[in-house]
Each structure stands twice: as structure tokens, then as C-alpha cells.
Amino acid sequence: MTFKQVGIIGAGTMGSGIATSLAQQGVEVVIMDTTAEAVERGLAAATKFYNRAAEKGKMSEADVDAASARLTGATDLAALADCDLIIEAIFEEFSVKADLFKRLNDVVGDNVVLATNTSALRVSDLAETVDNPSRFLGLHYFNPAAINPIVEVVRGEKTDPAIFDRCMDFCRNTAKKPIACKDSFGFAINRFFVPYGNEAVRLLDEGLGTAAQIDRVAQDCLGVAAGPFVVMNLVKPKIMFHAQRNLGPHGAFYSIAKTLAERGDSDYAFEIEEDATGKPENDEVIADRLRAATFFPVLQEVDEDVATAADIDMGAGLALRFGKAPCELMDSLGKDEVRRIVSLVTDNYDHQMPVSVEKVGSLRA
Structure with missing residues (x-):
């Protein structure tokens, strides 16, 4: 195991989920929050998960x-002093996270690896609050972690590239599939997933559909298991x-939809209606807009070597x-069709057409 003891700061949905996963994979975990009640809820969530897994025959008693015994709780940052990796999983606000990392400087040595579970903030900006930022990186787990x-x-x-590689190995060794990402607002996945949801709200705001x-059109044109409003x-x-607000630096297309x-x-x-018919004459327009909102950010991040x-x-x-x-779908649609779809973004928001549109047909090659 590349890390012997991991500290998780934040016992909410994400923090407790990360702790649950790591303890199940043999890692000693300290889960820390500001109140004993929050810590107890986090530990109880892990116990509930393990018990359900046992009921389904996925874990033995x-x-x-053993997994439960690997989890301990704390309400003081000092309890994390012996951890060799600490993952922050608190509120998605830069100032709140930055304040936490500044306080950690006085608690742990500068050889302890520090990670943020941020879903969209730039890791490099947060790193400036940390003594020895070479040991700082992002570890963004997806819900349910x-x-x-x-x-x-x-x-x-x-x-430090060696620390980055160490964390890639740690993820693999704890039953995860890591995606190596260049630092950029939204990283690889939320860079397109959040704008796709934002575009769904724009469509609703414009009265183009219910x-x-x-949701129905999204399931058909992108094959999603659940539509954007169910997910939101x-x-x-x-x-x-x-x-979406955190993605704003990427330009006009990333502005927040009116209702949000x-x-x-x-x-x-x-409110999601029982009847999904809506205005069927607008189905094609909705499909084009949802695909454009997905394809454009993906092509941008391929241009930028984000992933x-x-x-x-x-x-x-x-x-x-x-x-x-997204990339497989673009390859199947072909360059001309993808260019037509993406132009709905570039023409309306004065963005440049991503260079990677020329690779469509062999994006995944």
C-alpha cells in the first residue's frame, strides 16, 4: 500500500464515502469534522454501507x-498528525478550503501529501496556501465515492511528478480507476458534465421543453441512464x-443559466412532469443543444491536453x-456533423472552434 494512514477532512457525503471505500480496501482512515455529531454520522454511513454489502453477500461479517475497525473519528486537526496522506472534502468554496490548508500547515509535516477533493477549482491556486506545494494535488472522487x-x-x-505517480498507484491499489488530469477548472469530467446540465436549464428557461x-431527449441522444434534471x-x-460558477473563467458559454x-x-x-412528451417538435433542437454543450467542452479540453x-x-x-x-459518439457522427453541432456554441458565444474538431473520426485513436 502506498499510504498507510489517510486522513479525511469532512464527514459529509463525499468524505464519508471516500473513507468507506478506503477502509474497505485495507487502509487505516481517520475521518475528521468540526462536530462529534458530524463525525458520528460519517462513521454510521460507513457501517450502514458495510452491513448492506454483507446482506447482499458482497462482504463477510x-x-x-475489519473495515469498521480501520475507521476512527476526530474533531481536531491534531488527530491527523500521523497520517501520510490527507484528503480535504469540505464545502466547494475556495476561501473555505484555503483557510483549512493554511491551518494544516501548523499541524502536519511538509512531507505529508495533501489533496483536495474539489470538483472544479484549480488545484494550483489552492496549492499556494500550502507549505511545500510540491506535495499538493487533486484527488477528485466521484459520488457515490x-x-x-x-x-x-x-x-x-x-x-512533484513522483507524488503524482504515487497517488495514481494508490488509486489503482484501492480499486479505483484514476484519470490523469492537467490542472484546469472542471478537470476532465465536470468540464463537460456541468455545462451539459447548465444547458438543460437554459432550454427550460427558454421554454423549448419541459x-x-x-430528460427524455438526453437519454435518447446521449444514452444517459438518467436525464440532467433527475441528476440535478x-x-x-x-x-x-x-x-458552473467555478467554470466561469473558461468564457461566455460557461455563464450560469438564469434559473440557477x-x-x-x-x-x-x-419539478419533473410525469408526461415526458412536452413539445416533440423541439426534440431535435434540444438534442443538438445538449450535444453541443457536451462536445464543445470535451474538444476544448482535448485541445488543452487536460486528459x-x-x-x-x-x-x-x-x-x-x-x-x-462523448468522443466515441463524435467519432461515429463524423467531422462535418460535429462541426455543425458545435457551431451552436461557437457562433452564439463567440468562441473559437476547437482545433480538435479536425481529429473527429479518430479522437480515440
Whole structure:
């Protein structure tokens, strides 16, 4: 094992899920949060997961006991002093994360590997708050982290290549499929997945279809297991708001849809109708817009060497359950059709056509 003891800061959904997965794979884990109640909820979530796995015959009682014994809780950062890897999994706000890492400087040695589970913030910006930023990188686990196999391993501008490789191996050794990513807002997967959801809200705002219709068309044209509104209701629209806001530096197309912007941090869910018919005359327009919102960011990140086309497709399939992975789908549609679809973004938002459109047909080669 490349790390003997891992500290997880944040006992919420993501933190407890990462801890659950690692302990099941033989890693000693300290899960830390600001209150004992939060820590107990995180530990209880792990116990519940293990017990359900045992009921399904996926874990033995001995395995349950062993995994549970590897998990301990704490409410003080000092409890993480003996960890050799610490993963931050707290609120997706730069200032909150930056403050945490500044406080960690006084708790752990500068040889301890520090990682952020951010889904969209630049790792290199957070690294500036850390003593010895060469040991800092991104480890973005996907929800539900206890079972989702994908982890984006993000190399910051100052990340030591040896530490990056060590973390890639650690992910493989703990039953995950790592995606090597260059540091960029949104990394490999949320770079396109969040704008795809944002575009669905734009379509709803423009009255081109109902939420149920847009979900239906998405399932057909992209082969997703669940449409964007079902997914946004599961992860909470306010999470999508923050994620899309973090993508803003990429340009005009990444601006936040009207409803997401207006409702911001409030707790709400989209109403999804039982009848998914909507306005069937708009099905083709909706399909084109959803594909454009997916294809354009993917081609941009291929241009920027954020990740390989094969890894982007692996993440789309395994993390997001896209039945038609973006690069494979573009290759099947052909260069002319993809150019037509992507021009819906480039023409309307004054972006350049990605150079990688010329590789369509052999993106995954």
C-alpha cells in the first residue's frame, strides 16, 4: 500500500464515502469534522454501507468488522498528525478550503501529501496556501465515492511528478480507476458534465421543453441512464450552481443559466412532469443543444491536453453512466456533423472552434 494512514477532512457525503471505500480496501482512515455529531454520522454511513454489502453477500461479517475497525473519528486537526496522506472534502468554496490548508500547515509535516477533493477549482491556486506545494494535488472522487470507480488525479503546476505517480498507484491499489488530469477548472469530467446540465436549464428557461422532455431527449441522444434534471435533483441544484460558477473563467458559454443564477444557494428541486412528451417538435433542437454543450467542452479540453479522449470517455461511462461516451459518439457522427453541432456554441458565444474538431473520426485513436 502506498499510504498507510489517510486522513479525511469532512464527514459529509463525499468524505464519508471516500473513507468507506478506503477502509474497505485495507487502509487505516481517520475521518475528521468540526462536530462529534458530524463525525458520528460519517462513521454510521460507513457501517450502514458495510452491513448492506454483507446482506447482499458482497462482504463477510469478518470483512465488515475489519473495515469498521480501520475507521476512527476526530474533531481536531491534531488527530491527523500521523497520517501520510490527507484528503480535504469540505464545502466547494475556495476561501473555505484555503483557510483549512493554511491551518494544516501548523499541524502536519511538509512531507505529508495533501489533496483536495474539489470538483472544479484549480488545484494550483489552492496549492499556494500550502507549505511545500510540491506535495499538493487533486484527488477528485466521484459520488457515490464508496462505489464509483473514477478518481481524477490532478497535477498542479508545482506537484512533484513522483507524488503524482504515487497517488495514481494508490488509486489503482484501492480499486479505483484514476484519470490523469492537467490542472484546469472542471478537470476532465465536470468540464463537460456541468455545462451539459447548465444547458438543460437554459432550454427550460427558454421554454423549448419541459424538464421531463429534456430528460427524455438526453437519454435518447446521449444514452444517459438518467436525464440532467433527475441528476440535478439528486446532487442538489445549488451544487450545480457552484460548479458552473467555478467554470466561469473558461468564457461566455460557461455563464450560469438564469434559473440557477437566480436561485443560487437556496434549497430547491426542479419539478419533473410525469408526461415526458412536452413539445416533440423541439426534440431535435434540444438534442443538438445538449450535444453541443457536451462536445464543445470535451474538444476544448482535448485541445488543452487536460486528459486523453479515452480517459474522458471512460469517466463519462463509469462515473456518469453515459451510454454514448462523448468522443466515441463524435467519432461515429463524423467531422462535418460535429462541426455543425458545435457551431451552436461557437457562433452564439463567440468562441473559437476547437482545433480538435479536425481529429473527429479518430479522437480515440
